[in-house]
Amino acid sequence: MAEQAARYIVRFEQGFPRAAVEALGAELVAAGVLAPGFIPPSAGLLRLEAIVYAKDEQGYDTVVLPDRNLVSRMARVARDGHAKAGDKTTRSAVALMAYCQAMQVMLEPSIAFHELGFVSGNSVAREELSWFRAADRGAALDWVALATGKKDRVILGEAAAQSDHDFEKPILRWRRNYVVALKAAELELTPAVAPIDRALTLLDWMDKDFLLAGPAALFVSMYYGPKAARAGLFKQLRSPDRDAAITGIKNAAWDMTHLSDFVLRVTNAEKERRRYIFASGDLSLVRIASRLFLGPDPADGWPSLEEGLREWWPDKDAQHLAEAVFARFDIKRFNDRSMPIPPPESVDGLIAKGEAFLGAWTAA
Template sequence: MSGSVTFTFDPRFPFSDVAALGRKLQTSGHLVPGFTPPSVGYLDIAAIRCAHDLEGWNLVVMADRNFISRLAQACRLGAGTEPDDAQLSAVRLMAFCKAMDLDIDPSISFHELAQVQGKTAALDELAWFRAADRGGDAQAWIDFAFGRTSALTVAGPAPRETADLARPLRRWRRNYVAALKIAGLELDDLKPAARFERLIDWMYEDFQLCGPAALFAAVYFSGRRPSKMMKGLRGNDRTKALAGVRNAAWDITYLSYFADAVQASEARHVRTILATRDDALAAIAPLVLLGPEPEDYRPSLGQALKQWWPAADAIRSADRLMTCAWRVQAEGPRPLPQGASSIEDMTTEMEARLLAWRPATG
């Protein structure tokens, strides 16, 4: 009995083009699979078909605002206007997803846009995303991705929706408090390892354990962190410093939704790929897959943190986080602060402290 499996494709299926798009996307550094990829690659055409047709897995691409915004921009380009690199990346992603019949999940992208640019801009962009997602066949997107055509055939935006995208997400509000705490500890005169220890102690004793925020901090507090994780934190313009913390809270929230998708994958039989053009987010996202011990060809969290920390500090930080997670699991999650120490009060107090901070002179 043969162990091989043969898949058939419609003769019109642009196999070589789609395979090339998959390789380009997979090596771009902008996609993070929330599962252990097969040896041939997680965007290999046959691997996707095998996972879907034989094993029943659906594959979903969770895209951040960078990808979704560039996709909307590409739809509005005039004929003859070449897309820039970021827009072209978004076009390639959409072309591949359309060809392979994969869903693109914009996740919280439009909520982030509404907070940054206002609800009108977010609803406008959502309309263009809907048009791109539903309109145009795969071949048209492929041809544009390869520069064979001068414009996309997206017939205008979809009807505008009425969702309240500007309303703050409860999860983002929690992550914003965690991001403010991370920023405050970064500005304190502490050693990096001590900053992380104090963050975990604060989460356990006075707040909630926010795993994605802790992973963000584990990289941010290191001496080798990616740039622009919290823009302008030590600058003279404290308003920009606060905006940088708010942006970090969005990054943490993407991590949070990605972590949830990974955790629920078995029950839902859905595998998720995070698509982001944020280098720091792409670097941190794989950490949500890791545990205290190596497994499934993955390192332990402590081993993975060694790329940012000295070995001893990496192991110690990972152990502290895992110990806290085990305690929370045994005791049950704590409710968010109420009353005098409510989320609103904590946010106001931490924002005021951040705005009042001044760089040392002399």
């Protein structure tokens, strides 16, 4: 069987469920759960020919970075043999696993298990990882049949051997993002401060007193945005239960860490000959991820950062904020001065200070 996209011909093995896999790819793109870390081909991000061409002709592996919610649902299907939960994230998880297995697209969920271990402990994280490995073992036709409704149950075998990795220990990148999240929450709870002033104050603080963390800054830029659909980004922030508020800030720091992991991997992608796609059922997080690589001017079909910020900010504020971001993240400026990295004891102190403020806060 052959198809031609431009001048490139792809042949699939007999019995390959091409129509079903194409439909799953189109569904995932339409659902808005994916953010590519590269300029998508004109044929479409998950167009079958584009995936094969990138691998066979250009030498790039495509790798999807699913967040914890997607990974947990994939593991649950392997454990239970079905996907009865009717929520959209479960649907996306099943469709994504089916597509990736059919197209030999790799799934790399490492941050997801660090987050799970931190929240629920090593035992839970190690068990779920073993079931995720069972899910990702290689049963493309079963996953496609499940995703298309031709099967309502699958048997994917026993759980894989459990890892002995320590997932409970907070990773340094998360700790730094947690400091930023605590500072952002403090500014949000400071009365009579305009949203744009909060955003600019946070940038100044990161620049002068902590460190510049682009993904965290963009996450907070959405949260502060007057036009943004920001529900769920900082959960329970104003709750009377201050422990719940701090838990919400910790969750936001994990979201920031997923984004920073995405940026780090994309930064090294050319050297590794890989193309990375971030995936999440949290559409707000995907929308932030889709703006991580925008520049000061439109390029290659992508908008400028200012244009990307207009979804969340009035035009004048979007322009001001974009200019402030690029003034601080200028490459020449980075080369002209050393950017300090806060030592662990400094991070510990900032966390303690931020948690004390959040714990003591009460609504006026």
